[in-house]
Structures are given as structure tokens and as C-alpha cells.
Amino acid sequence: MVSFWANVIMHFAIAFGVVFGGSMLSGVAAVLTLQSPTEKMLTIAENIKIWAMVASIGGTIDPIRYIESHVAIGHLNPAIKQIVYIVVAFIGAHFGTSLIQMICKGGTQP
Template identity: 35%
Template sequence: MHVFFPKLVLIFFTAFGIMIGATLMGSLAALLMKEPPVATMLSLAKEIKIWAIVAAIGGSFSTFEILESGIFQGDLKAMVKQFFFILSSFSGTHLGYFVVVNLTGGKN
């Protein structure tokens, strides 16, 4: 148990950081190219959500392998852990998206 919760928090903040960092760097690139940075931030926030989730949990293949072993080998504990890791990643990504939308004054 002592490894599970730190990893859960790490995944959450990694997903959150990917969302915030990608949108901020994208808006900087838009500013350099004389494009509207706020619109770019909103667009990137919508487009990068799934990639932030996948990147935060360490790629999709290992997750699918663990889920497969849980289903076919009956390892329920591994499946539950992966579910919480995916949920943590989704939560961090959604919070990052929510922050970007509120900072830019945009709408979901």
C-alpha cells in the first residue's frame, strides 16, 4: 500500500502538469506566430486531453497488459489498481482542462 498512494498522486499531478504545460507552451508558440494565444490554449486543451491521460499512466500498453492479466488470470487487485490509476489520470487532466478554461474565460 505504501507505493500505491504516492503513485496515484504522481499520476494525478503529471496529467495536470501536461495539460497546463502544453497549453501554456502552445499559447507561447501562438504568440510568437502572431496567432491568438487564448484561442490556441482552448483548442489545445480540448485536443490534448486523451494524450495527457495516456502519458500520465505511462503509456497504454502496460495498462492493457495488466488489465488483461486481471481478466484472464483473475488478478482482481491489479485491475482495481489500474482503474484507480486511470481515474487519477483522468481527474488530473480534467482539473487541468478546467483551470485552462477558467483562466481563458472560455466555455467547455
């Protein structure tokens, strides 16, 4: 049985990796197609964030059904775990987007 914390780390890493990897590869594609890599990477990082969360949690409807079914019968612990996974996936995707922004813009912005 995989522990809760192992799942939390996995969801974070998957969401982060989808955003970071997709953005980096879009930068390579932009170079090959003679487009601006920084603009393409920034655009892709923002647009792919929600899909990184979906990929991390394994779908859009099943986790919501899981939460609803457990809350309906009074089992809050599994529902809270699922909500934590969704929040952690968002944080991972956001960190990936922030890292791409730092790389493309040359550091922190005011």
C-alpha cells in the same frame, strides 16, 4: 517500494502538468506567431487531454494488458489499482483543461 497513494498523486500530477504546461506554452507560441493565445490554449487543452492520460499511465496497451492478465487469473486487486490510475489520470487531465478554460474565459461560465 512506492505506495499506492504516491502513485495516485504522481499520475494526477503528470496528467495535469502535461495539459497545463502544454497549453501555457502553446499560448506563448501563439503570441510569437501573432495568433490568438486564448483560442490556441483552449484548443490545445482539449486536444492534448488524451495524450496527457497516455503519458501519465505510461502507454496505451500495457495497462490494458495488465488489467486483462490479472483479471484472467483472478487477481482483482492489481487490476483495480490500474483502473484507479487511469481514472485519476483522466481527472488530472480534466482539471488541467478546466483550469485553462477558467484562465482563458475569465472565471466560471454558466
